[in-house]
Amino acid sequence: MKEAILQHLSSLPPPLSVFLISTLPIFELRGGIPVGINVYHLPWWETFIFALLGNLFPVPFILYFLRLFHRVPIVKRYLERTKRRGELVEKYEALGLSLFVAIPLPVTGAWTGAALAFLFNIRFPLAMLAITGGVFMAGIIVTVLSLMGVWGAVIAGCALFILLLSWFFRKNLRGAISILLIFLACTHAPPKEVxxxxxxxxxxxxxxxxxxxxxxxxxxxxxxxxxxxxxxxxxxxxxxxxxxxxxxxxxxxxxxxxxxxxxxxxxxxxxEGIRRRIGKVKIEGGLFDEREIKEKIPVKEGEFYDAGKIGLSEYMISELHAEKGYINAEVSLDMEERGIMVDITYRVKEGKPVYVRDVRIEGLSRIKKETAMRDIEVKKGSLFLPSLAYHSQEKLYGRGAFADVHFTLEDLTGDSVTVVFHVKEAKPGWAAFGVGYETPDRLLGSFETGYLNLFGGLQRILFNLSLSYAFRGEHRLEGGIRYEEPFFLGTGFSFGCGITGKLEKEEEYALRIFSLDSEISRKIGNWNFSGIVKISQAKLDTILEAPSDTFLRTNTIEFQGLRDARDNPIYPSSGYY
CATH class of the missing domain: 3.10.20.310 (membrane protein fhac)
Structure with a gap:
């Protein structure tokens, strides 16, 4: 059984595996701690903490759901069987519950303790405190036995043997053997790897x-x-x-x-020996002045030798020429030792400038070609600049309508190249929903749906609805619908408009809010500028005032400027947004 559990959890970090094993009924921390110490070889204190947290994690959910489903037949039968083991809890209440849970056996853990706390009407805070104390004591016992290795297994075996005899005389041999096998499977320590x-x-x-x-x-x-x-x-x-x-x-x-x-x-x-330093740095050939390139590359004369910086400088010199249209530029590197100094020479053969012969986009099915081509800055007949191709890739991906975007260079012969953008469209429609609970007595629900390519031109329509309902009759309802046009009237401006509403009814008041907003925006470089106009109407009725049909209106005009400073919008590693 232990091997089967470890096989399923082998891809997870060891602490998380210990946590998950400890959340399981029957196993709990008496299974998680031996696995953490004897199989994963984690420090005992780390194993103890994750096992304790995992064992306690399901307890509040058990206590809550038993209140809702205790009348269900299968749950009712389970509770009736569990109540027979609760003599200690019935007699000593919270103290008895803590001692019951502290016994590290498969039928006396936190799961059964939570059921007994419900059966004997122990208040939630007191039940959690008692179960936590019992789990803590059980964790200490199991940790000590696991650290004792063979002697710990002998002690556990003797205790289980006594329990087995007890169960045998009660004519429940099958249950005793099952418990013995499960416990030994969890506490057995395999030969340790070095x-x-x-x-x-x-x-x-x-x-x-x-x-x-x-x-x-x-x-x-x-x-x-x-x-x-x-x-x-x-x-x-x-x-x-x-x-x-x-x-x-x-x-x-x-x-x-x-x-x-x-x-x-x-x-x-x-x-270590003597560390070399960079001697003279020379740039031979190329389009740029030697001083200009030296200012831009990370390799500096007199600094310590660093192969990473030397290789990066070679790449940067090549990129500088590529951004001038010379994508075939060749950069070679020569190094010469001179005592503790290393002289570096970069030799550049720029070749011929490369122009764009043609631009294609492949992989479109629902999105119109002319719509996608609007985001491509590489133009036929112009010099091919890699930065424009990468920027076009980022813009296409940023639309949210593509699962993958990349480009390739084809037919690179002489002084021209064909640039092909390969796209994979994402599913245009989506929906999401969620449910939740807010103490003391409120249910939460939400639903969102949208379509990201309404007319084949990347138009979006979005709808959302959320509900909050209290059992005493109070509720909140919010919803809205929004339409977005990425190329408003065929220009580079984006336009969006939406309607939202909110109804909130509480014991002391009732609130209604309706809003209409419109937004127009334009992206310039890394900045996105937008102007927003919003009109809202609100009505508030309270128990202190007579109901009124009068709505209060507010008008809002807002201007925003957002900057995208990420180094790569597709796979960012630094920056902010």
């Missing part, structure tokens, strides 16, 4: 331990693999050389095995 403990370094004066461990595949807590560890040694040496330590080497590797934890602690002794 894992890596600490990883430390000596002699690394320039690069800290944390940075070196980060580039290794072997990590503290991972399974020990000699082949992987040897490849990590090569990784460390290559990383040092990429930072200018051409003579770096590892002269010793020490390993100390801990028999109790089955972990190996490693220490690597390094000799």
């Amino acid at each position: 894992r890596i403990g600490r990883i430390e370094f000596e002699g690394n004066k320039s690069i800290p331990d944390k940075e070196l461990v980060r580039i290794m595949r072997s990590k503290p807590g991972s399974v020990y693999d000699e082949w992987v560890l040897r490849s990590d040694i090569k990784r460390i040496i290559e990383y040092y050389r990429s930072k200018g330590f051409f003579d770096a080497r590892i002269i010793e590797r020490r390993g100390k095995f801990d028999e109790r934890s089955k972990k190996v602690n490693f220490t690597f002794v390094l000799v």
Whole structure:
């Protein structure tokens, strides 16, 4: 049973697996803690915390739903059987409930404790406190037994054997055997794999331990693999050389095995050597002045050697020429050692400028071609600039009507190229709904739907409705419908208009609000400017005043400027919006 659970949870982080196992009935933390300590080899305190939280997670939901469904036949039968085990709770109430839950057996956990709290009318706060205390004590017992290893299994086995005899004499052998098998399956500790403990370094004066461990595949807590560890040694040496330590080497590797934890602690002794610096930086050939390129690339004379910066500079020189239309520009790199200095020379062959022969878009089915082409800034007959192609890709994707957008260059011969944008349309229609509960007695519901390509021109229509209903008769109802036109009257402006309404009825008052708004916007660069006009009517009736048919009107004019500073709208890694 344990193997089946681990197979399903193997793709999850170990702490989350412990949490989920502990939420399950029968298993609870008496299953989660042994798995966390003996299978995942987590620290006992981390295992204890996640198991405790997982065991307590379903309790409030059980207490709540039993109040709603206790009359359902199957639930009623379960409660009748559970009540027979509640002598301790019936006699001592909350204290008895805490002691009942503290016994780490498959029929005395938080799930059964929550049912007993309902059956014997223990108030919710007191029930939660008692169950929490019981789960905490049960967690301590199971953690100690799990840390004791074989002796812990012997103690647990003796306790279960006594319980088995008790059940046998009560003529319920099948139940006793089932409990015994489940408990042993959860507490049995398989042979431990040898894992890596600490990883430390000596002699690394320039690069800290944390940075070196980060580039290794072997990590503290991972399974020990000699082949992987040897490849990590090569990784460390290559990383040092990429930072200018051409003579770096590892002269010793020490390993100390801990028999109790089955972990190996490693220490690597390094000799860094002298770190090289960048000497002269030269740019030969190309369209740009040498000083202009030096100001833009990250490689600087006199700084420490860094292979990453050197490679990035080579790419940036190529990109600078591509943004002038020379996408075939070739950049080669020569390096020459001069003592502790390394001279770098970039040689550029710019080639011929490349023009756009044709622009196509493929993959359209519901969206009109002329609509999609409006967002493509690459034009036939102009110089091909990669930045315009990427910007066009971002604009198309930003419409929300495409699941995927990318471009390719075809027939790149001589001085011309065909640019092809490949798109995959997303489903134009969508719907979403949600339900919820707000204490003390309010039900929540919401529904939204929309269509993102109404007339084949990326027009949108959106509808939303939300309801909040209290059992004592109070309610709130909100809804609206909105239409958006991305290319208003064939221009680069976007237009949208909508109607919204809100009805709110409470014990002391009744409120009605109706609004009509319209918005026109235009995107310029990374900025989106918009103007909004909104007209609202509201009526408020209170128990202190006589009902009136008079509505109050408010008019609003608003101007907005929003800036998109993300580095990549499709896959952003930095910036803001």
